[in-house]
Amino acid sequence: MITRAGWGLVAASALVYAVGAPLGYAQSAVLAVAGLVAVGAGALWTLSGARLDVRREVTPVKVARGDPAVALLHVRNAGRRRRSGLVARDTCRGVSVTVEVPPLARDTARTVSYRLPTRRRGETRVGPLVLDRTDPFGLVRRSIAYGRPDLLLVRPRTVPLTPPHAGRQRHLDGLVSRSAPNGATSFNGLRDYVIGDDLRHVHWRSTARTGVLMVKELTDVNLPSTVTLLDTRPGAYEGDDEFELAVDVAASVACSVTRDRFPVRLLTGMGELLHAKGGPGESEVVLDRLAVVERSAAAEPPGSALRRAGSGGALVLVSGTYEALPAAAAVRRRFDQVVFVRVGDPTEGGPPAAAGVTVIEAGDLADLAAAWPR
Known part of the structure; x- marks a missing residue:
């Protein structure tokens, strides 16, 4: 392909010939031919095979x-x-x-x-x-x-946070988790033996009856859980930067929980994005899932999404508008701790108060880390 410089040389050669030839200047023809030859030589140079x-x-x-x-x-x-x-x-x-x-x-x-x-x-x-x-x-x-x-x-970017450990689960048998400590005493069910399981937890009656080595799966009634809800409505944010920060906040919260091997549910306006049970390496899964989250006109408001959030543990709601704050306040009795994070520029007079809800304004991740409850 001839470049701009090449086309310029072709045009200049044609102009020189058109002006000089009628006046009898032989040099014009020579210059015009030289220009065209240069372009042709360049074409041959680039067409030669290069391994x-x-x-x-x-x-x-x-x-x-x-x-x-x-x-x-x-x-x-x-x-x-x-x-x-x-x-x-x-x-x-x-x-x-x-x-x-x-x-x-x-x-x-x-x-x-x-x-x-x-x-x-x-x-x-x-x-x-x-x-x-x-x-x-x-x-x-x-x-x-x-x-x-x-x-x-x-x-998303993340910042280290203290996991919102929120006390006991309200369910009678607690939360099912294979990362529950061996000292937990609540029986949840039986499963096949996996190499590395404590032999003290082998259920010998079931093993003798089925011929397959079975172990007791335990639950920890003190194992805290966290629900993180990310508002994905387009109108909840003033621009792309605010939404990117909101995703960073949700990732920071969820990763702080999974890195301590506690369970977390990650919700958006489009439904449940992830339910991590507290296993090793799940923070990487959290980041991978949040990497592709986008705003959607079909996203539900936080109040509707929270109807399926269950109860107990901690709730962290992330949004770009205080319109979502009443939704967090309305479910405060269902959770042991409720945190509302509003991303964006701080409001004059400080954030509004809501009974039973910790309200945080975050203009960046540094603000989140500074205001996060410990």
Whole structure:
């Protein structure tokens, strides 16, 4: 493909010939032909086969919003001639990233890196990768696509918080959890033996009757649970930045609970997003699920979503408007602790009060950490 410089040279050559030829200037024809020959030579330069091994590597493949993510471009010249004038073009979230590749001698390789945009959450498609080859004068360019697009998962940012441990469960048998400590004494049921189970919990009668080693599954009536509700209505936020902060707040709360191996339910206006039982590594699952959460016009208001939230433990409601505060106050008797977090600029005179509800205004994650109840 002829570049702008190439088309400019073609136009200049035609103009020189059109002006000089009628006046009898032989030099005009020579200049015009020289310009056209230069463009043709550039086309032959780029059309000549180039044996290049090109590979892109995205690292890390999962990154917190705003943290750096880098693409490493590995280019190797497998041909017999030196290659120069290589420019790589990559695309990420509609943003085009251009990077020059240093000249490559015969059988040599170079690695160049460039940053990828991570301001917004989501599953981001990186690519396609296109390598441009131009002639030494930049008159003609040839573009070749290499490889397949890669995926970059931009997840919410988090801040360490104290889990809202809210006392006893109101259910008679407590919360079912395989992470319950061995000292728990409430019997919940039987299950197959798994390597590593305490042999003191083997139920020998059932084992003798079924021929399969069975163990007692216990519950811990003191195991605190947390319900985190994220308001996903479009009208609840003034802009994208406020919603991104709300997702960060919900992720911080849920991850603080799962990292201490306590159960948490994560709800949105579209229903239950996740029910983590307190197992190891579930904070990673929380971040992965929240990475793809978006606002929706079909999202229910918090009051409707809380009807299915159960009772007991702690409730954390995150929204961008105080219109959702009455919904939190209305269910305060169903939970041991209720926290309402409103994201955005602080209001004049401070946040409104609600009986039985801890109200927090968070302009950023630092504000959340400072005001979070301990």
